Amino acid sequence: MRYYTLALLATTAVVPFVTAGSAEKVVSMTDSNSFEPKTITVKSGDTVTWKNVSAMSHSVTDVSSLAGDKKDAALPANAKEFNSDFIPPGKDYSHTFTVPGTYKYFCIPHEAIGMVGTVIVSK
Numbered sequence: 001m002r003y004y005t006l007a008l009l010a011t012t013a014v015v016p017f018v019t020a021g022s023a024e025k026v027v028s029m030t031d032s033n034s035f036e037p038k039t040i041t042v043k044s045g046d047t048v049t050w051k052n053v054s055a056m057s058h059s060v061t062d063v064s065s066l067a068g069d070k071k072d073a074a075l076p077a078n079a080k081e082f083n084s085d086f087i088p089p090g091k092d093y094s095h096t097f098t099v100p101g102t103y104k105y106f107c108i109p110h111e112a113i114g115m116v117g118t119v120i121v122s123k
Contacts, residue, residue, distance in 0.1 A: 024049060025040060025046055025047065025049065026048070026049050026050075026051055027040055027048060027049070027050045027051070027117065028050075028051050028052075028053045029051065029052045029053065029058040029060075029087070029107070030053060030054050031053075031054045031055055031056070033107070033110040033113055033114070033115045034114075035050070035115065035116070035117035037117075038116075038117050039117065039118040039119075039120065040117075040119055040120070041119075042119065042120070042121055042122070043121070043122055043123070044097065044098055044099070044100050045096070045097070046096070046097060046121075047095065047096040048094065048095055048097065048119060049092050049093070049094040050084070050087070050092060050093045050094075051092045052087045052088065052090060052091055052092065053089075054089055055089050056089065057086040057088050057109070058086070058107045058109070058110065058115070059083065059086055059087060059108040059109070060082070060083070060084040060087070060093050060095070060107070061073070061083045061084065061105055061108050062081055062082050062083070062103055062104070062106075063081045063082075066083070066108060067106060067111065068112055069111070071104070072104060072106040072111055072116045073104060073105065073106060074103065075099075075103055076099050076100065076101025076102065076103070077099075077101070078099055079097075079099040079101065079103070082095050082105075086108075086109075097121045099121065100121045100122060101121055102118060102119075102120050102121075103120075104116065104117075104118050105117055105118075105119070
């Protein structure tokens with residue numbers, strides 16, 4: 001009985017530690033044509049999920065050749081461009097950030113009205 005109790009305590013003590021580091025990093029895409037939060041800070045290796053809580057399609061795009069204003073798309077050196085294509089209402093898109101630095105991204109159909117965001121990736 002004592003062995004079972006110790007094993008249970010050891011298992012229970014590990015679970016909160018494991019789940020504490022797995023917090024989901026979420027950005028919402030809204031009906032007000034905005035990313036919320038507009039800026040998010042994550043660690044290298046973290047995955048950000050953009051959830052479309054809007055009634056319209058949006059994109060998460062960091063491809064300078066697709067930007068109407070080149071300042072809306074920026075990547076750190078050695079980082080690869082990313083593009084979700086159109087995300088329908090109720091769907092999401094995830095991207096894992098492995099290169100530290102600042103990423104500026106936009107929504108293709110709503111960039112001109114200010115739907116831009118920033119991901120800051122720390123080491």
